[in-house]
Amino acid sequence: MISSAIFIRYARSMAEVALESNQEPAVTSELSTYREIFRSVPELLETLDSPAIPRDAKERLLVALMNRYPVSKISGNFLRILVDHHRIRYFEEICQAYARIVNERKGIVAARVTSAHTLSKEELARLRDSLSEATGRTVTLEVQTDVSLLGGLVVQVGSTVYDGSIRSQLEEMKRRLTEA
8 A cells, every 4th residue: 555645745846836826726636636546447547457458548638538538738748747647546535645745735624523413504504603712713514424422512623632522421421430
């Protein structure tokens, strides 16, 4: 398995070029399109990655793909580099790292919120505002539900987890009672 440091190196380079050239929104959109293409047709990724396929055949396939789904020069060069350096199989991981790096540079942090029930738009807005105030950064929310929490929330911002779920409170009470 390849080291995540390599994903980050490619992602950081792409983010720097996209941001410095003021083309980040277009590049991000293009990468998202190609993520969906590769998810929908994994054989494309396998073909572009296969050592059994000649390099010129991979280039023709990539050119045909980019003609059908046009990209900027930056994104096109990035895709070619990944194919030439045998890293295209890690496209998903590199794109995830790219998104994190771009968000960091733009002062955006993602928070994963797990709640026992679906939160209203107003509750999500208050939570986003509170987290933005606490972190001093713009916060985007990734929301999911988990009925096993019984109530409350679990919020993860970066590596920090805030667990205000009823389930964890009950577990803590149980732990204290068994110690006594």
